[in-house]
Amino acid sequence: MMAGKPLMKSSTKNVTCVKVKPGYSNSNKEIEIRYIDTKVIGSGSFGMVYMAKLYDTNENVAIKKVYQDKRFKNRELQIMRRLEHPNIIRLMYYYYAVDNTNEEYLYLVLEFFPKTVHQLIKAYAQTGHVLDLFNIKLYMFQLFRGLSFMSSLNICHRDIKPHNLLVNPEKGTLRICDFGSAKVMNNDDTNVSYICSRYYRAPELIFGAVYYTTKIDVWSAGTVMAELFLGKPLFPGDSAVHQLVEIIKVSIIGTPSKEEIYAMNQNYKDFKLPTVKSVPLEKLFKGRSLHSAVNLLNSLFRYNPSARSSAIEALAHPFFDELRNPELEEMPNGRLMPRLFDWLEREVNIRPDLNKKIFPRSKYVPNCEEIIGLKEDT
Template sequence: MSNNSLRKKTWSEICVEKDVGILLKNIDLIHEQSAVELPSKKEVKLRMKNLRLHSSGVFSNVYRGTLLSPGPRKEIALKKTWPDFEGDSQVNTELNILLGLSCRWHKNIIRVLYTFRSITPDNKIFLLYPSFLNYICETMIFEYLPKTMSNIVKQIGGKYPDYIDIKLYSWQLFNGLSFLSNNHICHRDIKPQNLLIEPISGVLKIADFGSAKFMRRMTKSTSYQVTRYYRPPELLLKATYYSPQVDVWSGGCVLGEITKGSILFPGKNAKDQFKLVMDALGSPDETDLMDMKAAISIAGARIAPRGLRSILPYASEEIINILQRILVYSPEKRLCGKVFLSDPFFQELFVPNKRRTNGTFVSNIITLDDLQKLPYVFLISNFAKKLIAAIFC
């Protein structure tokens, strides 16, 4: 018998399992719940039905359901989280970050509609864990998007990439990352599974802020963050002082993945992950290591770069070019923000009446308001003037 089968389950694991069991017994019922509406912070009564499990993790369950009232009937997602407490208290960072953003809503960040608290799915749990009597389950209700980027990677990438969708989704991803960085938020787990998609319209929203952190100044943080395939080199080298630029590297890995149709750097472990990065980019030099604030040194002979083309054989030259400016060792030199969003790489999106493969207009996603936020130099170009006149006038 393994050690895992003998170990006592945590508070979170028991709550996650119990909650699913209770829901299955009441799946046909209409659920009524008092909640706080955001951003107004008004107390409202929710009526929901058809709640069923969508996904589950160690600390949380995500359910899909239908909101009957208030407002028009619509599909929603509920995320219920039971923190695994150590000590007297633990703050739900994800909730705090999303509450803070609720008054500054951004179209490429998942939106919290309502939130409420409950004690536990089953009072019997307290017989096993009486010390947790005062601890609560946090529930957030979000708008529902049916897919994640991981669901569509193989559809838009590979030998015959859909460059319009690749550009449209990557523009939205980096638009959301720019907003987070400007608000001193580091997501720390950007990956296809955390990018929600509405494939018909082409909308993308960044979700799952369970690993996110406010970073108003360079404070010490754990290096064991970000799913391995998307982990930037500074974290692979155990840096504990880093910035939201870690998300930019992850975003570049996502862009590479949706172009390739599979994971860009599929390392078997952290050491192998860094080796794959060096195979493509070459060994970092002393300046790179200083910029990354690396906590460990690199042994062995220097590796010459094979180039990104070696792992992206079917990618266009413009994809290779922009990835070469994102996937660089020095965090502050990574292409991002408005400079990225106004790069000529995206000009194809701004062609008047440009349509996606499914026939929908790109201008339904990237609007005049988005264009006006780009650097002034971009907006006064003749190309941009004609574009705005053709699409929006």
């Protein structure tokens, strides 16, 4: 049951009125919003997701209803309130309510996006096609940018997969969503290793590591990138062992050495790993000339998390150079390019040494030349 008292606007529209708090404000002051046309668009172990329309602005929103189980920590709201970023789904409002069984639920009112990356890949696959190279670059750049921002706050998503990435194909924009598994990482804290959906799970998780970093999100992002090229998961394991076999089968990865296993999990003692014939990643791409993409994937698919590229390093990779073209103003569909380079100050300061590789010398970086070191010497 949706919270709030329904008001009758007309004989055909039920208007739900609720008191909410703004997503990113430090103020605890409640405001009132009204919404209509509520319908279920998703469900899971967490609860339900509804689509609705704000009555006063006519704006579509998604409302995520999350059961507040007192046995478990729910970090989702606290983490989302710290993540105001162009590539992370916007938390507009939130409120708590009790249903008719006296159970408490958290409601997150989020901006609405029309598709998930999973739906996008599936739609292309049904026509025998995969996403074009330009749009893969466009979406992956935004994914790495969102992950880089999160990593700068030591926040790990822990469930990056196509289902949790929202896109607006018309506008070419991407948002990371669903922070139900996210956690602020502290060096001394242990973490559960059984996290993240299997196809996208970093190998250190398969090896049972309880000390890991935001680099698990980078591995997951690499699997998403490969899936955009292939139209299907790169590592489709049906168990933990099979998942590891699927990873080993790709020649740029192969069988991990004892040193790499130690780097993933110092307590792992069973070194009996399967021996399987490996396949070059280039062959999986069916003849497409993707040397730069394979090079980037090679930097992401490293067993040793310390040797794995970070999200900010991925953004500096030549694979994305096309997006840095100062003359690039429109997408292939004729719409204006998303503003990829209007960065927050925190982002600009993550790795100043990489800024010249990441940013174009163009109008897409307003008023930032001195900060990011792009101003021409005089």
